[in-house]
Amino acid sequence: MGTLRTLNHLSPEGKRVLLRADLNVPVRDGQVTDTTRIDRLLPTIDELARKGARVIVLSHFDRPKGKVVPHMSLGPIAEIISARLKRDVHFVPNCIGPEVEQAVARLEDTEVLLLENTRFHEGEEANDPEFSAMLAKLGDVYVNDAFSAAHRAHASTEGVARHLPSFAGRLMEAELSALSTALENPDRPVGALIGGAKISTKLDLIGNLLEKVDVLFIGGAMANTFLAAQGVAIGKSLQEADMHETARDILAKARENNCEVVLPVDVVIADKFERNAPSRVCKTGDIPDDKMVLDAGPETISLITSKLRDLKTLVWNGPLGAFEIAPFDKATVAVAQEAAALTKSGKLKTIAGGGDTVSALRHAGVVHDMTYVSTAGGAFLEWLEGKLLPGITILTDAAQNVIPL
Numbered sequence: 001m002g003t004l005r006t007l008n009h010l011s012p013e014g015k016r017v018l019l020r021a022d023l024n025v026p027v028r029d030g031q032v033t034d035t036t037r038i039d040r041l042l043p044t045i046d047e048l049a050r051k052g053a054r055v056i057v058l059s060h061f062d063r064p065k066g067k068v069v070p071h072m073s074l075g076p077i078a079e080i081i082s083a084r085l086k087r088d089v090h091f092v093p094n095c096i097g098p099e100v101e102q103a104v105a106r107l108e109d110t111e112v113l114l115l116e117n118t119r120f121h122e123g124e125e126a127n128d129p130e131f132s133a134m135l136a137k138l139g140d141v142y143v144n145d146a147f148s149a150a151h152r153a154h155a156s157t158e159g160v161a162r163h164l165p166s167f168a169g170r171l172m173e174a175e176l177s178a179l180s181t182a183l184e185n186p187d188r189p190v191g192a193l194i195g196g197a198k199i200s201t202k203l204d205l206i207g208n209l210l211e212k213v214d215v216l217f218i219g220g221a222m223a224n225t226f227l228a229a230q231g232v233a234i235g236k237s238l239q240e241a242d243m244h245e246t247a248r249d250i251l252a253k254a255r256e257n258n259c260e261v262v263l264p265v266d267v268v269i270a271d272k273f274e275r276n277a278p279s280r281v282c283k284t285g286d287i288p289d290d291k292m293v294l295d296a297g298p299e300t301i302s303l304i305t306s307k308l309r310d311l312k313t314l315v316w317n318g319p320l321g322a323f324e325i326a327p328f329d330k331a332t333v334a335v336a337q338e339a340a341a342l343t344k345s346g347k348l349k350t351i352a353g354g355g356d357t358v359s360a361l362r363h364a365g366v367v368h369d370m371t372y373v374s375t376a377g378g379a380f381l382e383w384l385e386g387k388l389l390p391g392i393t394i395l396t397d398a399a400q401n402v403i404p405l
Contacts, residue, residue: 006168020142020145020157021145052109056113058095186312305335314339
């Protein structure tokens with residue numbers, strides 16, 4: 001793929017640095033409920049500003065579908081960044097056009113400007129060359145610090161990089177380093193814990209992992225499909241009946257690759273998925289027809305945690321049960337806390353991310369105890385699937401053929 005160009009290769013003083021961030025943070029009732037993505041971006045902005053750059057920040061927010069949607073404006077985010085950085089962050093209510101160009105022209109060295117939601121323009125998601133060029137003319141160099149959007153070939157993630165010398169920001173660099181630690185050059189033995197509802201959404205992921213890991217733990221509702229595929233009655237549990245043959249093929253491939261697959265040996269069952277619904281534990285072979293599986297049981301927890309102690313590296317994607325409500329969060333919490341304890345003691349490297357994983361680890365109180373927790377969703381999964389991400393490929397030295405504006 002070529003060598004990734006990072007901020008170590010950039011002298012930003014006096015330059016207009018077009019910085020692609022991911023400020024697509026969760027908002028409820030007009031308030032940002034999780035500032036993790038903002039906080040992780042700050043080191044790159046701060047470094048560029050301290051070194052004398054004129055920092056121009058680009059980001060999308062939500063899905064306005066090419067229209068101006070007032071409640072999807074990035075204006076309020078500028079205030080949060082400003083407070084966190086302890087420096088003024090200017091804002092302009094567009095990302096292209098004369099008003100933006102004038103705001104950029106007024107910027108002085110060390111100043112920061114946030115532009116409006118790039119997805120207010122149809123050209124963003126279409127990766128329109130004209131829109132890409134209009135963004136590119138605002139900067140002298142381009143820095144992408146939005147790993148979580150790197151799987152999308154959009155104007156601000158890939159198109160702009162065709163016109164400017166391009167580099168990875170510190171967050172992008174950290175994400176890629178963590179993923180390399182997990183799968184490209186891991187300390188062995190290496191395991192992967194994959195949970196969630198459906199095999200069908202994680203076929204490429206599982207297929208790639210079977211060739212790279214020594215142990216594969218399968219949890220969540222997808223474990224039901226694997227059990228049913230082997231003739232185990234699972235009652236009225238969520239499963240994918242049309243994926244039984246696929247599940248058996250995966251198990252056969254795992255045997256060919258000497259990859260041990262660990263499925264639940266006992267489960268927590270209930271009549272319905274409700275908070276504090278009456279529940280009990282049973283063996284996986286004894287699930288009644290009128291019950292549903294909502295979590296892994298205590299023997300399964302012990303089995304997984306004992307195997308974790310033999311690993312050097314763990315990749316985690318997805319919960320082990322319906323962790324959103326008690327009492328069906330016990331397996332996810334217990335295994336997460338054991339992985340965190342092993343990580344803190346230096347015995348295990350744990351790289352986690354994607355989908356509900358961050359929420360599950362936060363629920364378990366261990367987000368800050370893992371080696372690395374990615375806030376990326378789709379990009380994290382596609383990387384684990386072995387796919388090339390366009391927003392990363394374009395940042396390598398092999399891709400630095402800049403098209404004049």
